[in-house]
Amino acid sequence: MYDVCEWRHVFKLDPNKEIDDELLERVCESGTDAVVVGGSDGVTLENVLDLMVRVRRYPVPCVLEVSSIEMVTPGFDLYFIPTVLNSTDANWITGLHYEAMKEYGELMNPDELIVEGYCIANLDSKAAKLTGVQTKLDAEDVAAYARMTGHLLKLPVFYLEYSGVYGDIAAVQKAANILRDSDTTFIYGGGIRTAEQAKEVGQYADVIVVGNAIYDFPEESLKTVAAVKK
Amino acid sequence: MYDVCEWRHVFKLDPNKEIDDELLERVCESGTDAVVVGGSDGVTLENVLDLMVRVRRYPVPCVLEVSSIEMVTPGFDLYFIPTVLNSTDANWITGLHYEAMKEYGELMNPDELIVEGYCIANLDSKAAKLTGVQTKLDAEDVAAYARMTGHLLKLPVFYLEYSGVYGDIAAVQKAANILRDSDTTFIYGGGIRTAEQAKEVGQYADVIVVGNAIYDFPEESLKTVAAVKK
Secondary structure (H helix, E strand, C coil): CCHHHHHEEEEEEEECCCCCCHHHHHHCCCCEEEEEEEECCCCCHHHHHHHHHHHHCCCEEEEEEEECHHHCCCCEEEEEEEECEECCHHCCCCCHHHHHHHHHHHHHCHEEEEEEEEECCCCCCHHHHHCCEECCHHHHHHHHHHHHHHHHCCCCCEEECCCCCCCCCCHHHHHHHHHHHCCEEEEECCCCCCCHHHHHHCCCCCEEEEECHHHHHHCCCCCCCCHHCC | CCHHHHEEEEEECCCCCCCCCHHHHHHHCCCCCCEEEEECCCCCHHHHHHHHHHHCCCCEEEECCCHHHHCCHHHCCCCEEEEEEECHHHHCCCHHHHHHHHHHHHCHHHHHEEEEEECCCCCCCHHHHHHCCCCCHHHHHHHHHHHHHHHHCCCCEHHHHEECCCHHHHHHHHHHHHHHHCCCCECCCCCCCHHHHHHHHHHCCCCCEECHHHCCHHHHHHHHHHHHHH
């Protein structure tokens, strides 16, 4: 089984975005630790399956980050399941999970399920609006969610999601300090598009996620792998 | 450190209820695995401290089950922190925990914090009303919450709370089956007042909680210890 706590870098690919075979090959063979398939807008079972099949041609671990029950399909190595800790709507914390457990629980292999304690830190993002996160979030708040994840719930992953924007490094650093003496892997996502940014965040986060940049700045974003893996 | 997964029986004492020294001694020396201090109505820091000091005269492990931030005090062996998985109100799942982490997180020892994935199964109880739990809950739903706790969130404890009434044995059995192949300890609470009930629930639950009965039927309830520990 793949061990997330040994990872340093992942690419997140959006099933609703086009990627040509050549770039996909470079992503999958970049030396990244995993390719995560995930997105929110326009994600369907069909485009998830399509992308999975294409990634599966390469030996890189292939993970599905589940944002709706409809997109779940067997065939991935791991399933990342977010629970949005700073949501004010119970549905995004345990509600949808309850429905998924009720409907598909028996079919799932617990060893393949990795819960992510999510903190959505870009309050203007679509994800923030969709999940109804708290309307105020400073570095102290991020620290409190990191602590909740690592010291109280003791979840395998704390996912700090700046969704499209480059994060507040002071908050990243605080979260990392808290999680250092826990078994929780600290994943950072949001706005990384250069090797310098990857290196900066990678000093603190265990794993950095490079998402949109792969579509917008492919050359630069491929360099983020070496930036954190050296 | 005390290991909840080796326990079979606990007494839960309410800081807001009177208990004389003689009965308290019999409870603490009954052979139970722990005394849990917890309640909801009229719990204050003062009556929590008072009860803690009295229980501390005996070598039995002494646990605080936290239902409000105000009642938290150092001095207990462990702290049980419920997260009400079937609540529809985010405050009872992660909201209060976030506040506690923000205010007291640095002072807490993660090794002493045990999160309980709570399923409040008596929908007419005060606890159900207070926490705004879902308005329908059958054995399949209980099973889904057990699965969420044991297979998805992988929390240390699943707490099935019938709060004052004796539970649905079919639901208890289903939950136990699901949790058998997990690392989660299954704690059952609600309506146990006889050795027979203790034995029946104890076939399935890892730990049974005897609460109100200690006040109302002390002789009979003291027999529940031997009923599950044999």
